[in-house]
Amino acid sequence: MVKKPGNSKYVKNLNRMTVLNIIKENELVSRQQLAQLTGLTPPAITGIIRELLEMGFVIEVGLGTSQGGRKPMKLKFNAKAGYVIGVEITSHETVLVIADLENAPIHSITLDLDMTEPDIGIPQLIGALGQVRYSEENRNKNFLGIGIAFPGLISAREGIVKRSVNLGPKWRQFPLKETLKNEMKLPIFIESNAKSSALAEWWFGGGISFRNLVYVNLGEGISAGVISADRVIQGAQGHAGEIGHSFMMENGPLCNCGNRGCLEAICGIPALLRKANDELAMINPQDPLKIVWEQTGKIGIEDILKSAKSEGSYSWELLQQVGKYVGLVIANVVNMYNPEAIFIGGKLGGGAETFINPIIDMVNNHSFPEVAKSVQIKISDLGVHSGVIGSCALALRELLHSDSTILEDYQLMLKENSRKYLK
Numbered sequence: 001m002v003k004k005p006g007n008s009k010y011v012k013n014l015n016r017m018t019v020l021n022i023i024k025e026n027e028l029v030s031r032q033q034l035a036q037l038t039g040l041t042p043p044a045i046t047g048i049i050r051e052l053l054e055m056g057f058v059i060e061v062g063l064g065t066s067q068g069g070r071k072p073m074k075l076k077f078n079a080k081a082g083y084v085i086g087v088e089i090t091s092h093e094t095v096l097v098i099a100d101l102e103n104a105p106i107h108s109i110t111l112d113l114d115m116t117e118p119d120i121g122i123p124q125l126i127g128a129l130g131q132v133r134y135s136e137e138n139r140n141k142n143f144l145g146i147g148i149a150f151p152g153l154i155s156a157r158e159g160i161v162k163r164s165v166n167l168g169p170k171w172r173q174f175p176l177k178e179t180l181k182n183e184m185k186l187p188i189f190i191e192s193n194a195k196s197s198a199l200a201e202w203w204f205g206g207g208i209s210f211r212n213l214v215y216v217n218l219g220e221g222i223s224a225g226v227i228s229a230d231r232v233i234q235g236a237q238g239h240a241g242e243i244g245h246s247f248m249m250e251n252g253p254l255c256n257c258g259n260r261g262c263l264e265a266i267c268g269i270p271a272l273l274r275k276a277n278d279e280l281a282m283i284n285p286q287d288p289l290k291i292v293w294e295q296t297g298k299i300g301i302e303d304i305l306k307s308a309k310s311e312g313s314y315s316w317e318l319l320q321q322v323g324k325y326v327g328l329v330i331a332n333v334v335n336m337y338n339p340e341a342i343f344i345g346g347k348l349g350g351g352a353e354t355f356i357n358p359i360i361d362m363v364n365n366h367s368f369p370e371v372a373k374s375v376q377i378k379i380s381d382l383g384v385h386s387g388v389i390g391s392c393a394l395a396l397r398e399l400l401h402s403d404s405t406i407l408e409d410y411q412l413m414l415k416e417n418s419r420k421y422l423k
Contacts, residue, residue: 015040019048021400023058023077024101030072049075056081056142057101079104082142084399085129086392088149088193088385089115090220091167094125095385096132098141099392101400103204107138108388116168118161122176126183133184145187146180147395149196149387151221153239159190162239165256166221189391189398193217194241195232196390197382198225201343203393205382210340214333215380216243217387218326218348222264226337233337244268246329263329267322269301269348276304276318287314305351316354323355327362334367334375345380352379 015038022037023029029037035045052058061076079102086097092114098107111128115121133143152164152171159177177188191199198215201207207215207227215225222244226233233240244264245257252261253271265271276289276299283290288307293299308315330342344352344359352359356379364372382389 015044016048016051017400019045020052020057020077023052023075024400028061028074028076030074032072034075077101082144082399083138084144084392084395085132085146086149086388086390086395087125087129087146088196088388088391089125090151090193091115094128095388096128097385097388097392098132098138099396101396103389103392103396105389105392107132117170118174118176119170122179126180129180129184143186144399145189145395146184147196147391147393147398148176148180148188148190149193149391149394150176150190151193153237153242154190154192156189156191156234156238159188162237187395187399189395191391191394192223192225192241193219193221193387193390194223195225195234196394197345197380197386198227198343198390199232199393199397200382200386200390201225201345201380202227204389205380205386206343206378207341212337212339213341213343214330214337214339215343215345215386216326216330216333216349217346218267218344218352219346220269222268222326222346224333226333226339228337228339243329243333246332248325248328263325267325267348272304272318272322272348273299273301276314279314283314289313289315301347305348305354308351308354319351319355320358322348323358324362326355327359328366330359330377331363331366331372334363334371338371339375341376341378343378343380345382345384345386347384349380350384 018038019034022034031042031045031049035042049058057078058075059078060073062074079100082101083106084099086099088095092112094111094113094115096109096111097105099105109132113121113124132138150161151166153162155162159175161171161174161176164171177190181188194215194217197217201215202213207213211230213227217223224241224243226241245255245259245262247261248263248266249261253265254260255262255265280290280293288310289299289303292303292307304315304318307313308319310316344356356377360377363377380386
């Protein structure tokens with residue numbers, strides 16, 4: 001972080017965010033305790049708390065126990081003082097969630113949006129965001145920002161989509177952040193689906209107790225979010241974690257990225273559906289997947305996951321192969337990052353109990369024994385929409401970060417509205 005010692009405005013904001021986060025992380029805390037924890041003077045704490053009370057981010061909840069003088073007033077973080085909107089985008093489905101400042105979901109909708117063409121999909125998304133934000137039940141909520149979990153190569157700071165091989169060729173150098181910010185008039189925060197999911201797992205899922213973890217997103221695409229020593233690994237350009245494009249097979253199937261034999265081209269959901277459809281004619285007529293196809297004339301990934309519960313079935317065998325390929329790549333990730341835990345998630349991860357054992361076997365057989373023994377391999381409990389949970393977490397992390405100017409901007413807005421009211 002760049003130091004700005006001469007900027008009093010920056011220091012004031014830093015102190016205010018530090019105090020707010022301490023209050024957020026503690027159930028109840030007094031002004032005296034805040035002075036002790038921060039090293040700030042009592043008058044400085046009094047001024048900061050006055051502002052936070054005016055803005056509604058902190059509330060007073062009664063008197064504490066006296067230590068010889070007046071009973072101290074206890075302060076509590078007000079999670080309902082503001083809200084964020086989280087968005088997870090995939091090729092044909094977009095999920096929107098409203099969450100309060102502790103990421104408790106308030107409202108959720110799933111939209112059938114074709115996002116393969118940004119010039120069509122993004123205006124529809126903007127319209128849906130506006131309907132949610134200004135609906136009867138939400139119009140009085142104080143929205144502070146929007147987090148986006150996006151399937152592609154993201155320049156997170158600029159909010160530019162460099163490329164999305166799964167959404168299509170028209171997603172190149174698309175200014176997603178600027179486009180949404182201009183329309184929604186709110187701060188916009190964008191990250192890849194896997195990194196957003198890793199953040200969700202770390203903050204709200206099974207990864208709370210770990211400082212080093214990897215979230216593997218198995219869906220239309222395959223990618224990973226890596227957290228090492230409490231930091232999300234970004235890489236030089238922000239593109240770290242693209243494990244779906246690990247080379248697996250000489251002269252293998254063509255991948256959307258342009259190469260052949262990538263993990264994603266073999267084990268991604270579209271690849272599995274293509275393989276199953278090509279081989280349906282050769283499947284045993286009594287196989288549960290063949291029965292579904294004969295009854296409906298089509299199959300989806302849900303049918304594969306459901307029929308894979310029958311051990312020895314076509315779908316079961318198919319997912320065993322998925323487990324071996326994915327497990328081999330995870331073994332390499334384990335060797336490189338030495339995580340405490342690996343979480344398997346995404347749409348395909350919803351059926352991971354069928355192929356978790358081949359993954360574990362490959363990790364045990366192809367990682368350093370000392371490293372393999374120390375890593376826990378788990379199925380994520382966050383479900384198929386961990387990305388949208390993570391998009392809310394992304395917005396909250398940025399909003400409540402020490403460098404954030406959101407509270408300062410919000411305070412100015414309150415003062416401006418107050419002046420308008422007085423007039």
